[in-house]
Amino acid sequence: MGCHFNSRFAMIVLAGSILLSLSGCLSYQYERRVRGIEIEDPGDAYTLGNTSISDVLSSLGAPDEVYSFDNTDLLVYQRSLFQESGLSLGIPVLKMATAWSVDISATGALTRYDTLTFWFDSQGVLQDIVFEKASDRPYLKTLFSQ
Amino acid sequence: MIHRYFFPLSIGFILFCTGCFVFGNNKEYHPFDPADLESIQPGITTATDISGLFGAPTNTIELSNGNAYIYHRSVSKATLIWLIFISFANYDTQVDQIVFFFDKEDLLTHYGASINTDKAEYGLPF
Numbered sequence: 001m002g003c004h005f006n007s008r009f010a011m012i013v014l015a016g017s018i019l020l021s022l023s024g025c026l027s028y029q030y031e032r033r034v035r036g037i038e039i040e041d042p043g044d045a046y047t048l049g050n051t052s053i054s055d056v057l058s059s060l061g062a063p064d065e066v067y068s069f070d071n072t073d074l075l076v077y078q079r080s081l082f083q084e085s086g087l088s089l090g091i092p093v094l095k096m097a098t099a100w101s102v103d104i105s106a107t108g109a110l111t112r113y114d115t116l117t118f119w120f121d122s123q124g125v126l127q128d129i130v131f132e133k134a135s136d137r138p139y140l141k142t143l144f145s146q
Numbered sequence: 147m148i149h150r151y152f153f154p155l156s157i158g159f160i161l162f163c164t165g166c167f168v169f170g171n172n173k174e175y176h177p178f179d180p181a182d183l184e185s186i187q188p189g190i191t192t193a194t195d196i197s198g199l200f201g202a203p204t205n206t207i208e209l210s211n212g213n214a215y216i217y218h219r220s221v222s223k224a225t226l227i228w229l230i231f232i233s234f235a236n237y238d239t240q241v242d243q244i245v246f247f248f249d250k251e252d253l254l255t256h257y258g259a260s261i262n263t264d265k266a267e268y269g270l271p272f
Contacts, residue, residue: 012156031235032271037262053247057258062216062243071210083271122210124255 029086036079039114041131051126056118077116081135084109110143169268170224176204178217180261186254193252212249221263236271
């Protein structure tokens, strides 16, 4: 009985030591950062040459960015989605015990922007709209695309 | 009976001890009160009135026919989980932003407000 208990205790110590020493050696990391609220496709909600800045501000609230150039004012609504995943392998015990170490890692990070941009003339009348929903694009395919 | 559960419980305890949860909160603070929007009126309120109510703007933009004052603040909520071989992190950042548009006489023409910091949430990244 005593021997049986001792062998189990030894297994626990061994398993614990392996798990603790491997912890952080081989690891997968996944990180996601979102900034801003969802941006929807405006569709036909706004009319070029008719919609005013006030109309857009009333329906969408404050823009994230405001720009002005060449008598044109831009309101930009934007949401960003950052994703990063990585796999790393490193055995620090080897570095402490020997002259060499194993340290391999691979990471891939991608930031996609959903953007809705309105162009207004100096009278505040809508001249153009551009909508881009990049967050719908698949993570891995976009990450490895040229 | 104790011996029967000792091994799995011990392994479970070791696994639990190698994991870690972290919750974080980060604020970019600007002391404006969105309730003050009720007292402003386009065509009457001036840039000086806005500065008196909301303080110094975070940013100003020169427009084709006037200026814009931008008031900005944000809240980020972070959830991080470390397990033995896997770690996850999720950051959700939401913004309160008010933009006031003024004509060349510094009279308020229109404004927009997006109050979203209360929508920032803790959570898993999937």
